[in-house]
Amino acid sequence: MGRSPCCEKAHTNKGAWTKEEDDRLISYIRAHGEGCWRSLPKAAGLLRCGKSCRLRWINYLRPDLKRGNFTEEEDELIIKLHSLLGNKWSLIAGRLPGRTDNEIKNYWNTHIRRKLLNRGIDPATHRPLNEPPHSQSQSQPLHLQNHNQNQEAVTIAVAASATTTTTTTIPVVTVPTTTTISFASSVKQEQYHHHYNHHHHQEINTSMIKGSVLERCPDLNLELTISPPRQQEHDEQFKNRNLCFVCSLGLQNSKDCSCDEIVGNSSTGNASTAPAYDFLGLKAGVWDYKGLEMK
DNA sequence: AATGTCAGCAACCGCAACGCA
């Protein structure tokens, strides 16, 4: 027998939501919070499946949503992020506060695609339409190029703008050498944490971003730098120590510090036993590059 | 005014990842 359906389809409404349904959903979530979508409809007295409720809330009813037209700045940011990340709409949405992945996806398909075509740019590859695909690296979009390339020791900083800088370094352990990423983001740390908790398996795709980022998008502040892994570079006190995410944020001695819990072997130089940074509680050992590849 | 076409957007569907027993 296959999996049971997510809802009893015979007894659920479909199609557009009514005002009454919206009100029920809003009041229920205000009272009980998000989550447990499967049981929510029954508890809220809605004849909808949990999926439908979740979608309605996330894409339309959430109070922090920014309604209205996209600005020119948002347009350009979406284009740049798409060139880096591909159709990772949830990731792109994470960089645009108040916008949902569905909204951005629709906006891309209806407006930006056409806008790029009018500029003579292929929206799929972000390269000129009339440019012959003379090499794989140039004919593929950036996000597709990256995972064809061997990983190297590289530190990458990504920022939506250049106000604050939050830096951490993450090893990707299944590649021959250590890949590290530094995130410099104006997004509040807590927002980043929230986003990361939901999307950590995709967020790491940013690690695929390499030198050509700046070449492609010179005015997008990605603060790309290439450097040896930080632990090998300096900080004598950490030389024989593994850094947790908390310390990587400069919060050494914090109660959340878990450096000493991390098991790692920094002396081998082997990536699979490389210094382990506990990024948001994800021990280095869990990073599986293959699992992070774009579809 | 009636009909056809198209664009925009909300919602659905299938699948994969995740978490837990």
Place this chain on the structure above:
DNA sequence: GTGCGTTGCGGTTGCTGACAT
């Protein structure tokens, strides 16, 4: 380690309104 239930993502569909004929 495995199987099952739940959640989230991305592609696709279909409804609706605006515009053209």
